[in-house]
Amino acid sequence: MRAPLVIYAATLAEGAPILVLAAARRPVRGARMWVLLWCALLLVVDLVQWWLGAHGERNLWLVYVVTPAGGAVALWALSCWQARELARLTFRFAIVPFLLVWLVLLLAVENTSDFSRVAQPMASLVGLCAAAFTLLVRSHAPTGSLLRQEWFWISAGMALYYGVTATIAPLSALLVGNNAPQLVVAYEVRAVLEVVAFGLIAVGMVCPIET
Numbered sequence: 001m002r003a004p005l006v007i008y009a010a011t012l013a014e015g016a017p018i019l020v021l022a023a024a025r026r027p028v029r030g031a032r033m034w035v036l037l038w039c040a041l042l043l044v045v046d047l048v049q050w051w052l053g054a055h056g057e058r059n060l061w062l063v064y065v066v067t068p069a070g071g072a073v074a075l076w077a078l079s080c081w082q083a084r085e086l087a088r089l090t091f092r093f094a095i096v097p098f099l100l101v102w103l104v105l106l107l108a109v110e111n112t113s114d115f116s117r118v119a120q121p122m123a124s125l126v127g128l129c130a131a132a133f134t135l136l137v138r139s140h141a142p143t144g145s146l147l148r149q150e151w152f153w154i155s156a157g158m159a160l161y162y163g164v165t166a167t168i169a170p171l172s173a174l175l176v177g178n179n180a181p182q183l184v185v186a187y188e189v190r191a192v193l194e195v196v197a198f199g200l201i202a203v204g205m206v207c208p209i210e211t
Contacts (some may be wrong), residue, residue, distance in 0.1 A: 004184065010191035011050070013198040014043040021205040032209060034077030035154055035201065041070055063120060063169075064112050068102045071123045074158060078134045081151040087137070091130060098126055115173040124166035131159035153204030161197040164190050 017039050021028065028036060045066040052059035072095045079091030105119040106112070135155040139146060146152045168190050175183040 004188050004191070006188050006191040006195070008050075010194040010198075011043070011046040013195045014039050014046065016198050016202040017205045018043075020202040024206045026206060027209050029209070031077045031080035031154075032150065032205065034073055034080065035158075035205075038070055038073045038077060039198070039201070041066060041073065058113065060115065061112050063116060064106060064110070067116075067120050067123045068099055071098060071102075071127055074127050074162075075130055078130045078155065078158070081134050081138060081155065083138065083141075087133075094126075098123070116169045117173050120169040121166050124162045124169075127162035128159055128166060131155045131162060135159060148207055150204040150207040150209060153200050153207065157197040157200030157204065160193060160200065164193045164197070 018036055021032070021036065026032075045062050049059040049062050052062075075091050075095050075098065079088045082088040082091060102119055102123060105122060109118045110116055132155075134151060138149070138151055138155070143149075168186065171186055172183060175186065
């Protein structure tokens with residue numbers, strides 16, 4: 001069955017921050033560089049999933065590759081925007097236990113031939129909390145207009161992305177064998193929100209880079 005166009009749009013939206021930054025010719029360093037890597041990783045994996053799906057190959061296993069890698073990159077990117085050294089180091093040191101917990105859940109709980117019920121939601125909640133923490137703490141004492149801060153737009157976009165992703169895997173596992181039409185609707189709603197999320201990230205890419 002051919003996927004709705006909005007789902008393809010959501011995948012292509014992952015490349016929007018890369019294209020916007022290239023067109024704007026903004027500097028690429030620090031957090032911005034890591035966010036670009038995060039977007040590129042998601043885009044490449046989703047394109048590979050497209051290709052595998054089009055050729056009748058199983059592609060769910062790719063989620064179990066991109067989720068821990070993307071989570072680690074996201075934590076490092078967000079660590080660069082922490083105003084306090086303790087928060088910055090906490091984000092970076094958290095990467096190791098995050099990956100260890102992911103591995104334990106993967107080996108003990110998950111069935112990699114099916115939708116993730118525990119590991120992916122856990123990883124998405126970590127990303128959501130990290131992005132929301134960055135957004136709230138930095139917004140409490142902003143230096144200048146929030147609308148001109150790259151961290152404001154990008155952390156908001158990442159929080160929206162991870163918030164949506166945290167729900168879609170367990171919902172998919174619940175609906176896949178029982179209610180396929182509702183599952184399609186869920187993925188369409190997710191796709192619309194992902195387009196918005198990466199649109200916010202793209203806006204952040206054209207803001208002045210934080211020094």
